[in-house]
Amino acid sequence: MTQSTTQIIIQILLLLATAALALYFLRNRRKARAKAWVKIGFVVFIFAAVWAVIRPDDLTAIANFVGVDRGTDLMLYALVVAFMFTTLSSYVRFREQELRYSKLARAVALQNAVLPENVKD
Structure with a gap:
């Protein structure tokens, strides 16, 4: 595999893991009695994670x-x-x-x- 193919595979895996974490959090939102700022922080974290995976040079x-x-x-x-x-x-x-x-x-x-x-x- 070339360097770019490996990088694309890793990006896809990281994005899938981030999406799975977001879905788990959203599906169990009634069970999670987190405060609003924790939920906002989690959403910001998800966006930052996706951004860092897609554009690592920006990071x-x-x-x-x-x-x-x-x-x-x-x-x-x-x-x-x-x-x-x-x-x-x-x-x-x-x-x-x-x-x-x-x-x-x-x-x-x-x-x-x-x-x-x-x-x-």
Whole structure:
């Protein structure tokens, strides 16, 4: 295979993966209780991903503009930041959920508490 044929195949695979992710997100939008800005950010991400796959030279030009040598390096930096944000967001969300479960368990325990027979009122 030539370089351009390989590049076209990779572009097609990346575009199909992006489209599948977008379809999954849109099909399950009622289940996902994401805030509006998360949904807007996801749509912007989808457009940016398609644009970066179709026009990788534009990404390199943007990378050079912001002081990074290659577009792939810029993408890596952006993905690292996105991963850190996602990890931190998941940690905070799970921690809040854990605290809610603890409060609920305490409330149920207090509601179902039975006084010992030897305690006088």
